[in-house]
Amino acid sequence: MSRPARATSKGRAAAAAADQAALLPGLVIASHGRHCVVETPEGARVICHPRGKKLGVVVGDRVRWQPSQDEGTVEQIEPRRNLLYRQDEIRTKSFAANLDQVLILVAAEPEFSEHQLARALIACEAEHITPLIVLNKADLTELFARAWQRLAPYRAMGYSVLPMAAKPKDGQVPEGCLLDDVIARLQGHTTLILGPSGAGKSTLINRAVPGASALTGEISQALNSGKHTTTTTTWYWLDAARTGALIDSPGFQEFGLRHIDPAQLAAYMPDLKPHVADCKFYNCTHLHEPGCGVRAAVAGTAQTPRFYEESACSPTTISANRYKIYSDLFDELSAVPNYGVG
Ligand SMILES: Nc1nc2c(ncn2[C@@H]2O[C@H](COP(=O)(O)OP(=O)(O)OP(=O)(O)O)[C@@H](O)[C@H]2O)c(=O)[nH]1
Ligand SMILES: [Zn+2]
Numbered sequence: 541m542s543r544p545a546r547a548t549s550k551g552r553a554a555a556a557a558a559d560q561a562a563l564l565p566g567l568v569i570a571s572h573g574r575h576c577v578v579e580t581p582e583g584a585r586v587i588c589h590p591r592g593k594k595l596g597v598v599v600g601d602r603v604r605w606q607p608s609q610d611e612g613t614v615e616q617i618e619p620r621r622n623l624l625y626r627q628d629e630i631r632t633k634s635f636a637a638n639l640d641q642v643l644i645l646v647a648a649e650p651e652f653s654e655h656q657l658a659r660a661l662i663a664c665e666a667e668h669i670t671p672l673i674v675l676n677k678a679d680l681t682e683l684f685a686r687a688w689q690r691l692a693p694y695r696a697m698g699y700s701v702l703p704m705a706a707k708p709k710d711g712q713v714p715e716g717c718l719l720d721d722v723i724a725r726l727q728g729h730t731t732l733i734l735g736p737s738g739a740g741k742s743t744l745i746n747r748a749v750p751g752a753s754a755l756t757g758e759i760s761q762a763l764n765s766g767k768h769t770t771t772t773t774t775w776y777w778l779d780a781a782r783t784g785a786l787i788d789s790p791g792f793q794e795f796g797l798r799h800i801d802p803a804q805l806a807a808y809m810p811d812l813k814p815h816v817a818d819c820k821f822y823n824c825t826h827l828h829e830p831g832c833g834v835r836a837a838v839a840g841t842a843q844t845p846r847f848y849e850e851s852a853c854s855p856t857t858i859s860a861n862r863y864k865i866y867s868d869l870f871d872e873l874s875a876v877p878n879y880g881v882g
Contacts, residue, residue, distance in 0.1 A: 563604035563615055569775035571599050572763040578605050578612060579775075583782075587762060588612040598623065599773045599787055600637040600730065622667040624732060628796030635789045636732050636773060639669050643726070644792075645735030645744065647676040648683035652736055654690065658809075658865045659795040660734055661699070665808035666800055672725060673701045676740040678717040679708035693859045697810040706743040723748045727784045734792040745788055749776040756788075802873040805866065806834060811858045812866060827867055838863045 566578035569585070576597045578588045588605050590597045591613050597603065602618040624642065625634040642664050646652035657673070664671040673694060678684050688703065695701050702725070705717040713719075726748060735741050745752050760772050778784035806812040806826055818833025819826065826834035839857040 563606055564612075566603050566605050566614075567775075568597050568599050568601040568603060568614075570759045570763060570772055571597055572760070572772045575763050576614065577759060577763065578603060578614065586610075586612045588614045590614045596634070598634040598637045599775050599789070600639065602638065622669055624663060624667055624669060625799070626663065626791060626794070626796045627798040628794065629798065632799070633791060635734070635791065636775075636787045638730060639667075639732050639787075640729035641670045641672055641731045643672045643674055643722075643731050643733045645674050645676060645733060645739045645741055646687070647735075647739040648680040648687045649677060650736065650738050651683075652687065652690075652739070654861060655865055655868070656736065656792060656795055657694075658862070658869075659797055660792065661694075662797060662800060662805070662808045662869075663795065665810075666804075671699060672731075673699055674704050674722055674744075675701060676704045676706050676744075677708075678703045678705040678714045679710065679712065681714075693811060693862055699810075704740075704744075706740045706747065719744065719747055723778075726778055726786060730785045730787070732787045732789060734789065736792055741788065745776065745786060748778060748786055752776055797869065797873060800873055802870050805870055805873065809862070809866060811862055812837075815858070825870065827870065834858065834863075834866075 564580065566580055566586075566588075568576050569579045570577040574589060576588050576590070576599075578586050580586070586605075586607070588597075588603075588611060595614060595617065597614050597617060598620075601620065603614045604616040604618070605612045605614045620637045622639055623634060623637045624639060625632055627633070642660070644657060644660050646657060661671055673691065675684070675687055675691060684703075691701050702722055703714075703717045704719055704722050705713045706719045708714075722744070733741060733745065742753075749755075755776065756772075756774055759774055763772060773787060773789040776786045776788070778786060800808065802825075803823070806816050812826070812834050815833040815837040816824070816826070818836065819829070820831030821829050824832050824834070826832050837856065837858050839859050
């Protein structure tokens with residue numbers, strides 16, 4: 541009696557395999573609202589609508605889709621290596637999926653917010669994505685020196701920080717600050733670029749990807765039925781062989797970290813992390829407990845001589861600013877229930 545049942549399940553499996561085979565592979569290269577643009581392995585681009593409301597398609601997703609006339613339907617999203625996103629009280633917004641690195645672009649001016657920088661780095665750590673910090677406008681000597689100094693703790697905690705002069709005022713690029721050296725770091729990787737307005741993101745993208753602005757215009761027009769917008773996340777290939785890509789996404793300014801568990805926060809801050817092992821209590825919040833290894837390592841407040849260093853950016857100390865960022869974020873993330881991924 542088991543034979544017909546087996547045949548039926550075999551038949552079902554065969555039908556599912558046939559359905560699967562009928563679906564085409566693709567890469568999501570832009571998304572806006574309920575539409576996205578899927579690129580085929582041959583390089584053709586098709587506007588697609590995800591099947592069902594729950595299928596949240598993100599730029600960088602590898603998908604399986606079905607053509608229907610001149611558009612298509614995304615049926616499945618292949619498992620993601622990672623997903624960088626931000627979350628505030630109201631909503632969760634994804635930047636992109638399957639990233640190799642995140643380039644955080646800041647500049648000598650306008651003055652960057654260290655809180656925003658720290659938030660972006662924490663989000664990268666939580667998703668195991670390598671960040672690369674680039675400080676632009678090296679030609680603005682005094683402002684640059686000040687900004688470079690503000691980044692000292694980030695260099696000390698092991699992040700790569702590159703100086704750059706993408707478009708110096710007098711045309712003279714200070715030594716070691718070539719835009720092309722930054723572009724070289726992008727080859728062969730999928731890189732998301734984030735940064736505050738005015739840091740030089742468009743300058744960098746237009747140099748790395750000739751024709752980028754025209755492409756952005758085309759995509760946003762296609763996705764918005766004629767309206768121009770710059771709020772779309774967009775994928776640009778860096779080379780004809782399509783081995784490296786740059787993804788431009790807005791949203792650095794409001795980088796909500798509501799998806800981060802406050803108890804994990806110190807583990808996502810490389811300058812705090814090694815000191816957690818020295819805390820007396822396993823569930824130390826590093827805010828007020830006695831015998832806290834983190835607080836003992838804060839520059840200028842060190843009780844234990846072995847942590848004390850003259851420099852506020854030694855690998856063994858935590859700068860007062862960074863500790864303030866930790867405590868502010870801890871309060872923010874603890875103030876309301878953590879709903880997890882939305
Ligand atoms: N002095 C100086 N100015 C630069 C440099 N790179 C870019 N700029 C200028 O900085 C301004 C902002 O550059 P954009 O590339 O438009 O910056 P953006 O980050 O795309 O800014 P939004 O368009 O506001 O998002 C422009 O006036 C650029 O010419 C640099 O290396 N040195
Ligand atoms: Zn502690």
